[in-house]
Amino acid sequence: MKDWRNYSQVELDSQYDQRTAVPNASEYIDRWSKVGEQVKKSYVCEIHQYGSEHCELLDFYPGDTDTIHVHIHGGAWRALSKDVAACVVPGLRGHADGVAVLGFGLAPAYHLSVIVLQIQRAVRYVMETWPLHRIILSGHSSGAHLASNLLTETKHGLTADELKRITGVLLASGPYDLRPVRASSRNVYLSLTQEQAEHFTPLKKMSPYCPPILVCVGDQDLQEFKRQGRAMVSDLAAVNLSVVWTEFAMTNHFEVYDLFGAPHSLLTRSFSNFE
Secondary structure, eight states: OOOGGGSOHHHHHHHTOGGGTOTTHHHHHHHHHHHHHHHHHHSOOEEEEOSSSTTOEEEEEOOSSSEEEEEEOOSTTTSOOHHHHGGGHHHHTTTOSEEEEEOOOOTTTSOHHHHHHHHHHHHHHHHHHSTTOEEEEEEETHHHHHHHHTTBSSTTSOOHHHHTTEEEEEEESOOOOHHHHHHSTTHHHHOOOHHHHHHTOOTTOBOTTOOOEEEEEETTSOHHHHHHHHHHHHHHHHTTOOEEEEEETTOOHHHHHHHHTOTTSHHHHGGGGGO
């Protein structure tokens, strides 16, 4: 697979722009928004403030089991919201009756260095508020990157004891090496320095206390996202952590997110591995 350093600038930019592969991306997002609106009308939803910023809110959809699924939405670190991400609740409730959908700041108003700490704060809030519950963690696209940073031995990672509360993690279609992201047009709004890009790259920093991890992509994901997923798998396997790789057939980047919201999809059925 082509090394990202060998791409022209135009090629690299296109590898980090999902619309180059899925021109009708806005249709997916519009549908997620409509489904999310319906979910918020159909399910009990509690809004919790986990920090002092106005964006530091999470939606909790309570259930009867002792497991909570904590979900981090994507959107290239600058788009979507917990309200749009409510579309995943029907699918996630199948294996964790309680679901917490995280809200957080978006770039460029919030720098990535702030966002990763908001995610850490939100997950700790869930653990402290429901101390007897097990946690399943998932993220899609940039949300998968944010989730993976929780698993590192850095100041924005979780402690060993906190990681033991998590029974499994799903990382879907995410970027885990921010060096090519910084070199792409995405850095116009991310404003990452070289040092920051390396600091918030979770590869080679994963905690030995990581729970089992599923890494997946769609076979129609951009080549860079497929390469990044395989890099995460190789990194985890190299230090003998439990990891499973899945590539969904005939599925693009946005259709992978559709699988989160379907109760009996191949993706949501994979959560049974964490039970």
